[in-house]
Amino acid sequence: MxxxxxxxxxxxxxxxxxxxxxxxxxxxxxxxxxxxxxxxxxxxxxxxxxxxxxxxxxxxxxxxxxxxxxxxxxxxxxxxxxxxxxxxxxxxxxxxxxxxxxxxxxxxxxxxxxxxxxxxxxxxxxxxxxxxxxxxxxxxxxxxxxxxxxxxxxxxxxxxxxxxxxxxxxxxxxxxAAPAAGGRNEERVKMTRLRQTVAKRLKSAQETAALLTTFNDVDMSAVMAARDAYKDAFEKKHGVKLGFMSFFAKAAVLALKDIPAVNAQIQGDEIVYFDYVDISIAVSAPNGLVVPVVRDCDKLSFAGIEKAIVAYGKKAREGTLTMEDMKGGTFTISNGGVFGGLMSTPIINPPQSAVLGLHRIEDRPVVRDGQIVIRPMMYIALSYDHRLIDGREAVTALKTIKEAIENPTRLLIDL
Incomplete structure:
Protein backbone atom coordinates (compact mmCIF):
# COMPACT_ATOMS: atom_id res chain seq x y z
CA MET A 1 0.00 0.00 0.00
CA ALA A 177 36.92 22.52 -26.01
CA ALA A 178 38.26 25.84 -27.35
CA PRO A 179 35.83 26.10 -30.28
CA ALA A 180 32.85 25.71 -27.94
CA ALA A 181 34.20 28.50 -25.72
CA GLY A 182 34.26 30.86 -28.69
CA GLY A 183 30.71 30.03 -29.73
CA ARG A 184 27.64 32.21 -29.30
CA ASN A 185 25.53 30.13 -26.95
CA GLU A 186 22.39 31.01 -25.04
CA GLU A 187 20.87 29.44 -21.98
CA ARG A 188 17.32 30.03 -20.79
CA VAL A 189 16.66 29.35 -17.13
CA LYS A 190 13.20 29.86 -15.67
CA MET A 191 13.16 32.38 -12.85
CA THR A 192 12.61 30.84 -9.46
CA ARG A 193 9.50 31.85 -7.57
CA LEU A 194 11.70 33.68 -5.06
CA ARG A 195 13.46 35.65 -7.82
CA GLN A 196 10.11 36.51 -9.42
CA THR A 197 8.80 37.80 -6.09
CA VAL A 198 11.95 39.83 -5.43
CA ALA A 199 11.64 41.39 -8.90
CA LYS A 200 7.97 42.28 -8.39
CA ARG A 201 8.51 43.73 -4.91
CA LEU A 202 11.49 45.84 -5.90
CA LYS A 203 9.72 47.19 -8.97
CA SER A 204 6.63 47.87 -6.88
CA ALA A 205 8.77 49.78 -4.39
CA GLN A 206 10.09 52.01 -7.17
CA GLU A 207 6.62 52.64 -8.57
CA THR A 208 4.87 53.19 -5.23
CA ALA A 209 7.37 54.97 -2.97
CA ALA A 210 9.00 58.34 -3.59
CA LEU A 211 12.53 56.97 -3.26
CA LEU A 212 15.44 59.19 -2.37
CA THR A 213 18.92 58.38 -1.02
CA THR A 214 21.21 60.40 1.22
CA PHE A 215 24.89 59.55 1.74
CA ASN A 216 27.56 60.02 4.34
CA ASP A 217 30.92 58.51 5.17
CA VAL A 218 32.05 56.95 8.41
CA ASP A 219 35.47 56.71 10.03
CA MET A 220 35.60 53.09 11.18
CA SER A 221 38.73 53.53 13.35
CA ALA A 222 36.97 53.47 16.72
CA VAL A 223 34.78 50.45 15.94
CA MET A 224 37.70 48.53 14.47
CA ALA A 225 39.83 49.32 17.53
CA ALA A 226 37.05 48.20 19.89
CA ARG A 227 36.53 45.03 17.90
CA ASP A 228 40.23 44.19 17.88
CA ALA A 229 40.49 44.83 21.62
CA TYR A 230 37.52 42.71 22.69
CA LYS A 231 36.84 40.18 19.93
CA ASP A 232 38.67 37.30 21.65
CA ALA A 233 37.05 37.88 25.05
CA PHE A 234 33.67 38.41 23.38
CA GLU A 235 33.86 35.14 21.46
CA LYS A 236 35.07 33.26 24.53
CA LYS A 237 32.18 34.52 26.64
CA HIS A 238 29.32 34.47 24.12
CA GLY A 239 30.38 31.81 21.63
CA VAL A 240 30.03 34.11 18.59
CA LYS A 241 32.38 36.52 16.86
CA LEU A 242 32.00 40.26 17.35
CA GLY A 243 31.14 41.69 13.93
CA PHE A 244 30.42 45.15 12.60
CA MET A 245 26.73 44.46 11.97
CA SER A 246 25.84 44.57 15.67
CA PHE A 247 27.43 48.04 15.97
CA PHE A 248 25.39 49.32 13.03
CA ALA A 249 22.22 47.66 14.34
CA LYS A 250 22.60 49.38 17.72
CA ALA A 251 23.48 52.67 16.00
CA ALA A 252 20.36 52.32 13.85
CA VAL A 253 18.27 51.78 16.99
CA LEU A 254 19.49 55.14 18.34
CA ALA A 255 18.61 56.87 15.08
CA LEU A 256 15.18 55.25 14.79
CA LYS A 257 14.28 56.14 18.36
CA ASP A 258 15.30 59.77 17.74
CA ILE A 259 13.55 59.96 14.34
CA PRO A 260 10.43 57.74 14.64
CA ALA A 261 9.34 58.42 11.05
CA VAL A 262 12.28 56.38 9.74
CA ASN A 263 10.91 53.39 11.67
CA ALA A 264 7.31 53.97 10.55
CA GLN A 265 5.18 52.71 7.66
CA ILE A 266 2.40 54.02 5.44
CA GLN A 267 -0.64 51.75 5.53
CA GLY A 268 -3.49 53.07 3.44
CA ASP A 269 -4.11 56.64 4.50
CA GLU A 270 -2.52 56.11 7.92
CA ILE A 271 1.02 56.28 9.28
CA VAL A 272 1.90 53.46 11.67
CA TYR A 273 4.59 54.21 14.26
CA PHE A 274 6.28 51.34 16.10
CA ASP A 275 7.67 51.54 19.62
CA TYR A 276 9.97 48.59 18.87
CA VAL A 277 12.74 48.03 16.32
CA ASP A 278 12.73 44.85 14.24
CA ILE A 279 15.63 45.01 11.79
CA SER A 280 15.62 42.97 8.59
CA ILE A 281 19.18 41.90 7.78
CA ALA A 282 19.73 41.26 4.06
CA VAL A 283 21.45 37.89 3.59
CA SER A 284 22.67 36.35 0.34
CA ALA A 285 21.34 32.78 0.00
CA PRO A 286 21.91 30.23 -2.80
CA ASN A 287 18.45 30.96 -4.22
CA GLY A 288 18.65 34.75 -3.94
CA LEU A 289 18.53 37.62 -1.47
CA VAL A 290 16.51 37.02 1.71
CA VAL A 291 15.85 39.33 4.65
CA PRO A 292 15.26 37.50 7.94
CA VAL A 293 14.20 39.71 10.83
CA VAL A 294 16.17 40.27 14.04
CA ARG A 295 13.38 41.19 16.42
CA ASP A 296 13.53 43.64 19.34
CA CYS A 297 16.97 44.97 18.44
CA ASP A 298 16.31 47.82 20.85
CA LYS A 299 16.26 45.29 23.70
CA LEU A 300 18.97 42.88 22.52
CA SER A 301 22.61 43.05 23.56
CA PHE A 302 25.48 43.01 21.07
CA ALA A 303 25.80 39.27 21.71
CA GLY A 304 22.08 38.71 21.15
CA ILE A 305 22.19 40.48 17.80
CA GLU A 306 25.33 38.61 16.68
CA LYS A 307 23.85 35.25 17.65
CA ALA A 308 20.66 35.98 15.72
CA ILE A 309 22.62 37.04 12.62
CA VAL A 310 24.83 33.94 12.74
CA ALA A 311 21.81 31.66 13.14
CA TYR A 312 19.99 33.28 10.22
CA GLY A 313 23.10 33.14 8.04
CA LYS A 314 23.42 29.41 8.67
CA LYS A 315 19.74 28.80 7.92
CA ALA A 316 19.97 30.86 4.73
CA ARG A 317 22.91 28.82 3.44
CA GLU A 318 21.13 25.57 4.27
CA GLY A 319 17.83 26.76 2.80
CA THR A 320 15.93 26.25 6.07
CA LEU A 321 14.59 29.77 6.67
CA THR A 322 10.90 29.77 7.51
CA MET A 323 8.14 32.23 6.68
CA GLU A 324 8.12 33.31 10.32
CA ASP A 325 11.82 34.22 10.07
CA MET A 326 11.02 36.65 7.25
CA LYS A 327 7.80 38.10 8.61
CA GLY A 328 7.61 41.74 9.68
CA GLY A 329 10.55 44.07 10.08
CA THR A 330 10.45 47.84 10.54
CA PHE A 331 13.85 48.75 9.04
CA THR A 332 16.46 47.02 6.86
CA ILE A 333 20.26 46.92 6.82
CA SER A 334 21.97 45.68 3.65
CA ASN A 335 25.73 45.13 3.61
CA GLY A 336 27.02 45.31 0.05
CA GLY A 337 30.53 45.81 1.37
CA VAL A 338 31.05 42.06 1.78
CA PHE A 339 30.98 41.85 -2.04
CA GLY A 340 33.33 44.82 -2.48
CA GLY A 341 30.71 47.48 -3.24
CA LEU A 342 31.98 51.03 -2.76
CA MET A 343 28.67 52.86 -2.99
CA SER A 344 25.05 52.06 -3.89
CA THR A 345 21.48 53.27 -3.60
CA PRO A 346 19.62 50.43 -1.85
CA ILE A 347 15.90 49.96 -2.47
CA ILE A 348 13.53 49.88 0.49
CA ASN A 349 11.88 46.62 1.54
CA PRO A 350 8.10 47.36 1.37
CA PRO A 351 6.15 48.18 3.44
CA GLN A 352 9.17 49.57 5.31
CA SER A 353 10.10 53.19 4.70
CA ALA A 354 13.90 53.12 4.89
CA VAL A 355 16.96 50.94 4.35
CA LEU A 356 20.58 51.46 5.43
CA GLY A 357 23.24 50.42 2.92
CA LEU A 358 26.75 49.54 4.14
CA HIS A 359 29.78 49.32 1.86
CA ARG A 360 33.39 48.23 1.84
CA ILE A 361 35.95 49.71 4.19
CA GLU A 362 39.00 51.22 2.53
CA ASP A 363 41.86 53.44 3.64
CA ARG A 364 41.37 56.99 2.38
CA PRO A 365 43.04 60.34 3.09
CA VAL A 366 40.94 62.58 5.34
CA VAL A 367 41.58 65.79 7.24
CA ARG A 368 41.80 65.58 11.03
CA ASP A 369 42.80 68.62 13.09
CA GLY A 370 44.19 70.32 10.01
CA GLN A 371 46.32 67.32 9.07
CA ILE A 372 45.86 64.87 6.21
CA VAL A 373 45.79 61.36 7.68
CA ILE A 374 44.82 57.90 6.48
CA ARG A 375 41.68 56.43 8.00
CA PRO A 376 39.55 53.31 7.31
CA MET A 377 36.47 54.89 5.76
CA MET A 378 33.11 53.51 4.71
CA TYR A 379 30.36 55.13 2.65
CA ILE A 380 26.89 54.60 4.10
CA ALA A 381 23.59 55.29 2.34
CA LEU A 382 20.04 55.71 3.59
CA SER A 383 17.30 55.23 1.01
CA TYR A 384 13.90 56.38 2.21
CA ASP A 385 10.30 56.98 1.18
CA HIS A 386 10.02 60.74 0.78
CA ARG A 387 6.23 60.50 1.14
CA LEU A 388 6.75 59.86 4.84
CA ILE A 389 10.31 60.91 5.68
CA ASP A 390 11.51 64.45 5.05
CA GLY A 391 15.05 65.13 3.90
CA ARG A 392 15.95 66.72 7.25
CA GLU A 393 14.83 63.60 9.10
CA ALA A 394 16.73 61.26 6.79
CA VAL A 395 19.95 63.26 6.96
CA THR A 396 19.66 63.55 10.75
CA ALA A 397 19.09 59.79 11.13
CA LEU A 398 22.11 58.97 8.98
CA LYS A 399 24.23 61.52 10.84
CA THR A 400 23.20 59.91 14.15
CA ILE A 401 24.36 56.52 12.86
CA LYS A 402 27.65 58.03 11.68
CA GLU A 403 28.33 59.68 15.04
CA ALA A 404 27.50 56.53 16.99
CA ILE A 405 29.88 54.43 14.90
CA GLU A 406 32.68 57.00 15.12
CA ASN A 407 32.20 57.22 18.89
CA PRO A 408 30.82 53.86 20.11
CA THR A 409 30.54 55.21 23.66
CA ARG A 410 27.29 56.78 22.49
CA LEU A 411 25.86 53.28 22.11
CA LEU A 412 26.47 52.60 25.80
CA ILE A 413 25.00 55.82 27.16
CA ASP A 414 22.12 56.06 24.65
CA LEU A 415 23.21 59.40 23.22
Missing part, protein backbone atom coordinates in the same frame (compact mmCIF):
# COMPACT_ATOMS: atom_id res chain seq x y z
CA UNK A 2 1.37 3.40 -0.97
CA UNK A 3 1.59 6.44 1.33
CA UNK A 4 0.51 9.78 -0.12
CA UNK A 5 2.83 12.78 0.09
CA UNK A 6 0.92 16.07 -0.02
CA UNK A 7 1.95 19.72 -0.17
CA UNK A 8 2.18 20.90 3.46
CA UNK A 9 0.88 24.17 4.87
CA UNK A 10 3.29 26.79 3.53
CA UNK A 11 2.63 29.69 5.85
CA UNK A 12 0.20 32.50 6.44
CA UNK A 13 -1.53 33.63 3.21
CA UNK A 14 0.72 31.37 1.09
CA UNK A 15 -1.36 28.94 -0.97
CA UNK A 16 0.95 27.97 -3.80
CA UNK A 17 4.57 26.90 -4.35
CA UNK A 18 6.84 25.72 -7.14
CA UNK A 19 8.66 22.38 -7.30
CA UNK A 20 12.28 23.47 -6.85
CA UNK A 21 13.86 20.03 -6.99
CA UNK A 22 13.19 16.38 -6.26
CA UNK A 23 15.67 15.15 -3.67
CA UNK A 24 14.65 11.52 -4.20
CA UNK A 25 14.02 9.76 -7.50
CA UNK A 26 11.58 6.89 -8.16
CA UNK A 27 13.01 3.60 -6.94
CA UNK A 28 15.30 5.14 -4.33
CA UNK A 29 14.90 4.11 -0.67
CA UNK A 30 13.36 6.72 1.61
CA UNK A 31 13.63 7.04 5.38
CA UNK A 32 10.96 8.42 7.67
CA UNK A 33 11.11 12.25 7.81
CA UNK A 34 13.85 12.33 5.15
CA UNK A 35 13.56 15.33 2.77
CA UNK A 36 12.27 14.15 -0.60
CA UNK A 37 11.44 17.44 -2.34
CA UNK A 38 12.11 21.16 -2.10
CA UNK A 39 9.32 23.67 -2.69
CA UNK A 40 9.96 27.32 -3.47
CA UNK A 41 7.49 29.88 -2.16
CA UNK A 42 7.50 33.63 -2.60
CA UNK A 43 10.01 34.01 0.21
CA UNK A 44 11.67 30.76 1.25
CA UNK A 45 12.39 27.20 0.18
CA UNK A 46 10.52 24.54 2.14
CA UNK A 47 11.51 20.90 2.30
CA UNK A 48 8.86 18.20 2.13
CA UNK A 49 9.68 15.28 4.43
CA UNK A 50 8.66 11.69 3.88
CA UNK A 51 5.63 10.74 6.02
CA UNK A 52 6.74 7.09 5.98
CA UNK A 53 9.72 4.91 5.18
CA UNK A 54 9.77 2.94 1.95
CA UNK A 55 10.69 3.48 -1.67
CA UNK A 56 10.08 6.60 -3.72
CA UNK A 57 7.20 5.91 -6.06
CA UNK A 58 5.37 7.97 -8.64
CA UNK A 59 6.02 11.72 -8.74
CA UNK A 60 2.97 13.58 -9.99
CA UNK A 61 4.72 16.89 -10.76
CA UNK A 62 7.95 17.92 -12.44
CA UNK A 63 10.53 20.52 -11.41
CA UNK A 64 9.11 23.96 -12.17
CA UNK A 65 5.45 22.98 -11.80
CA UNK A 66 3.21 25.02 -9.50
CA UNK A 67 1.40 23.15 -6.73
CA UNK A 68 -1.27 24.15 -4.22
CA UNK A 69 -1.45 23.41 -0.51
CA UNK A 70 -2.88 19.91 0.02
CA UNK A 71 -2.15 18.71 -3.53
CA UNK A 72 -0.87 15.15 -3.95
CA UNK A 73 2.84 15.36 -4.75
CA UNK A 74 4.03 11.78 -4.86
CA UNK A 75 3.60 8.26 -3.52
CA UNK A 76 5.90 6.28 -1.25
CA UNK A 77 5.69 2.55 -1.78
CA UNK A 78 6.09 0.04 1.04
CA UNK A 79 9.47 -1.61 1.47
CA UNK A 80 12.95 -0.21 0.99
CA UNK A 81 15.67 -2.59 -0.18
CA UNK A 82 13.18 -5.03 -1.65
CA UNK A 83 11.42 -2.36 -3.68
CA UNK A 84 14.63 -0.63 -4.68
CA UNK A 85 15.99 -3.77 -6.31
CA UNK A 86 13.13 -4.17 -8.82
CA UNK A 87 13.45 -0.50 -9.64
CA UNK A 88 17.09 -1.00 -10.51
CA UNK A 89 16.25 -4.12 -12.50
CA UNK A 90 13.44 -2.42 -14.37
CA UNK A 91 15.64 -0.67 -16.98
CA UNK A 92 17.15 -3.97 -18.31
CA UNK A 93 13.64 -5.43 -18.74
CA UNK A 94 12.64 -3.20 -21.68
CA UNK A 95 15.82 -4.28 -23.47
CA UNK A 96 14.38 -7.85 -23.37
CA UNK A 97 17.51 -9.23 -25.02
CA UNK A 98 17.99 -12.91 -24.03
CA UNK A 99 21.77 -12.91 -24.29
CA UNK A 100 22.73 -9.83 -22.23
CA UNK A 101 21.65 -11.43 -18.94
CA UNK A 102 24.68 -9.88 -17.15
CA UNK A 103 23.49 -6.40 -18.19
CA UNK A 104 21.55 -5.78 -14.97
CA UNK A 105 24.75 -6.42 -13.01
CA UNK A 106 26.57 -3.81 -15.09
CA UNK A 107 23.66 -1.39 -14.77
CA UNK A 108 23.74 -1.39 -11.00
CA UNK A 109 27.28 0.01 -10.68
CA UNK A 110 26.48 2.59 -13.35
CA UNK A 111 23.63 3.89 -11.23
CA UNK A 112 25.93 4.97 -8.41
CA UNK A 113 27.95 7.53 -10.37
CA UNK A 114 24.77 8.87 -11.89
CA UNK A 115 23.35 9.49 -8.44
CA UNK A 116 26.40 11.39 -7.17
CA UNK A 117 26.39 13.82 -10.07
CA UNK A 118 22.66 13.97 -10.70
CA UNK A 119 21.90 17.58 -11.67
CA UNK A 120 18.33 17.24 -10.45
CA UNK A 121 19.63 17.14 -6.89
CA UNK A 122 21.21 20.57 -7.35
CA UNK A 123 19.43 23.84 -6.71
CA UNK A 124 18.98 26.23 -9.68
CA UNK A 125 21.70 28.53 -8.33
CA UNK A 126 24.14 25.63 -8.00
CA UNK A 127 23.31 24.33 -11.47
CA UNK A 128 24.03 27.74 -12.96
CA UNK A 129 27.34 27.95 -11.08
CA UNK A 130 28.32 24.45 -12.25
CA UNK A 131 27.70 25.42 -15.86
CA UNK A 132 29.39 28.79 -15.50
CA UNK A 133 32.58 27.50 -13.90
CA UNK A 134 32.71 24.14 -15.68
CA UNK A 135 32.91 22.15 -12.44
CA UNK A 136 31.96 18.48 -12.13
CA UNK A 137 29.52 18.43 -9.17
CA UNK A 138 30.47 14.83 -8.39
CA UNK A 139 34.03 15.97 -7.62
CA UNK A 140 33.03 18.58 -5.03
CA UNK A 141 32.16 17.81 -1.42
CA UNK A 142 29.01 19.67 -0.35
CA UNK A 143 28.90 21.68 2.88
CA UNK A 144 25.15 22.29 2.88
CA UNK A 145 22.48 20.38 4.72
CA UNK A 146 22.84 16.62 4.33
CA UNK A 147 26.05 17.18 2.35
CA UNK A 148 24.36 19.03 -0.51
CA UNK A 149 26.32 21.32 -2.79
CA UNK A 150 26.01 25.07 -2.33
CA UNK A 151 26.94 27.82 -4.75
CA UNK A 152 29.85 28.71 -2.47
CA UNK A 153 31.18 25.13 -2.76
CA UNK A 154 31.23 25.38 -6.55
CA UNK A 155 32.93 28.80 -6.52
CA UNK A 156 35.55 27.55 -4.05
CA UNK A 157 36.22 24.51 -6.25
CA UNK A 158 36.57 26.77 -9.30
CA UNK A 159 39.03 29.01 -7.47
CA UNK A 160 41.04 26.01 -6.32
CA UNK A 161 41.05 24.66 -9.86
CA UNK A 162 42.27 27.98 -11.24
CA UNK A 163 45.02 28.23 -8.63
CA UNK A 164 46.25 24.67 -9.20
CA UNK A 165 49.16 24.20 -11.64
CA UNK A 166 47.75 20.80 -12.67
CA UNK A 167 45.61 22.13 -15.55
CA UNK A 168 48.80 23.09 -17.40
CA UNK A 169 49.59 19.40 -17.91
CA UNK A 170 46.13 18.72 -19.24
CA UNK A 171 46.13 21.75 -21.54
CA UNK A 172 46.43 19.65 -24.72
CA UNK A 173 43.39 17.60 -23.68
CA UNK A 174 41.41 20.79 -23.10
CA UNK A 175 42.26 22.14 -26.55
CA UNK A 176 39.24 20.54 -28.31
Missing amino acids: ATEVKVPVLGESVTEATIGQWLKQPGEPVKLDEPIASLETDKVAIEVNAPAAGTMGQQLFQVGDNVSVGALLALIEEGAAGAAAPAAAAPPAPASAPAPAPAPVAAAPAAAPAESGDPVALSPAVRRAVLEYGIDPASVKGTGKDGRLTKEDVIAAAQAKAASPAPAASAPAAAP
